[in-house]
Amino acid sequence: MSLxxxxxxxxxxxxxxxxxxxxxxxFYLQKMDKAKVQELTEAIERARNxxxxxxxxxxxxxxxxxxxxxxxxxxxxxxCVVEQPxxxxxxxxxxxxxxxxxxxxxxxSPINNTGPDDLxxxxxxxxxxxxxxxxxxxxxxPTTEGDVTAIYIANxxxxxxxxxxxxxxxLPMGSDLDLADITTLTRALEGRMEI
Amino acid sequence: MSLxxxxxxxxxxxxxxxxxxxxxxxFYLQKMDKAKVQELTEAIERARNxxxxxxxxxxxxxxxxxxxxxxxxxxxxxxCVVEQPxxxxxxxxxxxxxxxxxxxxxxxSPINNTGPDDLxxxxxxxxxxxxxxxxxxxxxxPTTEGDVTAIYIANxxxxxxxxxxxxxxxLPMGSDLDLADITTLTRALEGRMEI
Numbered sequence: 001m002s003l004x005x006x007x008x009x010x011x012x013x014x015x016x017x018x019x020x021x022x023x024x025x026x027f028y029l030q031k032m033d034k035a036k037v038q039e040l041t042e043a044i045e046r047a048r049n050x051x052x053x054x055x056x057x058x059x060x061x062x063x064x065x066x067x068x069x070x071x072x073x074x075x076x077x078x079x080c081v082v083e084q085p086x087x088x089x090x091x092x093x094x095x096x097x098x099x100x101x102x103x104x105x106x107x108x109s110p111i112n113n114t115g116p117d118d119l120x121x122x123x124x125x126x127x128x129x130x131x132x133x134x135x136x137x138x139x140x141x142p143t144t145e146g147d148v149t150a151i152y153i154a155n156x157x158x159x160x161x162x163x164x165x166x167x168x169x170x171l172p173m174g175s176d177l178d179l180a181d182i183t184t185l186t187r188a189l190e191g192r193m194e195i
Numbered sequence: 196m197s198l199x200x201x202x203x204x205x206x207x208x209x210x211x212x213x214x215x216x217x218x219x220x221x222f223y224l225q226k227m228d229k230a231k232v233q234e235l236t237e238a239i240e241r242a243r244n245x246x247x248x249x250x251x252x253x254x255x256x257x258x259x260x261x262x263x264x265x266x267x268x269x270x271x272x273x274x275c276v277v278e279q280p281x282x283x284x285x286x287x288x289x290x291x292x293x294x295x296x297x298x299x300x301x302x303x304s305p306i307n308n309t310g311p312d313d314l315x316x317x318x319x320x321x322x323x324x325x326x327x328x329x330x331x332x333x334x335x336x337p338t339t340e341g342d343v344t345a346i347y348i349a350n351x352x353x354x355x356x357x358x359x360x361x362x363x364x365x366l367p368m369g370s371d372l373d374l375a376d377i378t379t380l381t382r383a384l385e386g387r388m389e390i
Contacts, residue, residue: 003257007242010235015223027281028210029243030255037243040205041236047202048224048232060225062198086222
C-alpha cells in the first residue's frame with residue numbers, strides 16, 4: 001500500500017472523517033509547510049502522552065492539580081459536575097462560573113453498558129466528604145441519561161447535607177452541552193434550581 | 196497555553212476543521228489507543244517527508260517513476276491530464292482508463308495568481324515531444340478555469356499533431372472532479388470529444 005493510501009486510511013480512524021474528507025486532508029497535508037506538519041503531529045503526540053487526569057477534578061491536565069483546581073481565586077466551596085473535559089472548556093468560556101469542576105468521564109447509560117462505577121462518582125463523594133463544599137451544580141447534558149446521572153448523584157449527596165442544583169433547561173431537551181451557545185449556557189447557569 | 200488548547204488550535208490549520216470539530220478530534224485522540232495515535236502521526240510524517248513528484252507524470256509517489264508510469268501493462272501512448280493527484284486516484288477507481296497521467300498541480304487562474312508557468316505544462320510538452328504519444332485527454336475540472344486550462348494546453352499541443360480530447364460533460368458545470376461518482380466519471384471518459 002502506498003504512503004498516501006495508508007495515510008488516507010488512517011485518517012478515517014478519526015470521528016466524522018470519511019474517505020473524501022480523509023483524501024482532502026491527506027492532499028492538504030502534502031501542500032502544508034513540513035515544519036508545520038511536524039508541529040501538528042508533535043502537538044498530537046504531546047497531548048496524547050502528557051495529559052493525565054487531575055487527581056482532584058479528573059479533568060485532563062498536564063499539571064497535577066490542574067490550573068483550575070490550583071487557582072487561588074476560585075471558589076473552593078462550589079463544584080460543577082460535568083460529563084466530559086470538553087464541557088469544562090465550554091463552561092469556562094461563559095466566565096459565569098468561578099467555582100471548581102468535577103469531570104465524570106461519561107454518564108450512566110445502560111445501553112452503552114456504562115454504570116455508576118465506570119464514572120468518577122466515588123472520587124466526587126470522597127472529595128465532598130473531605131472538603132467544605134456548600135453546593136454541587138449538576139451540569140450533565142439535558143438528555144435522559146444526563147438527567148438520570150444528575151438525579152443518581154443528587155440522591156447520594158443529599159444525605160451529606162449538601163445543596164445540589166441542576167443547571168436550568170435553557171437548552172432544548174435532547175441537545176448536547178458541547179454545542180450550546182454561550183448565552184444559553186450563561187442563562188442555564190443563572191437559572192439553576194435545587195433538586 | 197495548555198497542551199489541549201495548543202492541539203485544538205493546530206488542528207484548525209486543516210481545511211474544513213473549525214473550533215468545534217478540532218475540539219471533538221482533540222478529545223477523541225485522548226481516548227484513542229496510544230499506539231494507534233502514534234501510527235497516525237507517523238503516517239502523516241512519512242507521507243509528508245517521503246512523497247515526491249514522479250519525474251514523468253508529476254503525481255505524488257514514494258518511488259520514482261511512480262507505480263503507474265512504471266507499470267508494463269499501461270498504454271504508453273495516451274496521457275490523461277489532470278489538475279491534482281487526487282484526480283488520478285478518483286480516475287483510477289473507474290478502471291476505465293489504462294493510459295498514463297500528467298498532473299498539472301493546479302489550473303490557470305488569474306484570480307489566484309496562477310499562470311501557465313506555475314503548472315507542470317512545460318514538462319508535459321517535453322514529455323509529448325520525446326515520446327510517441329497519440330492522444331492527450333484533458334481531464335481538468337469542468338469549471339471555467341479547468342476549461343481555460345484545457346484549451347490553453349490544447350492550443351500548445353495541436354501544432355505537434357497530437358489528438359487532444361476533453362472528457363465529456365457528464366459532470367454538471369461548476370462541480371468538482373474530485374466529488375463525482377464513478378458512473379458519471381466513466382461516462383465522461385467514454386464520451387470524450389476532440390477539441
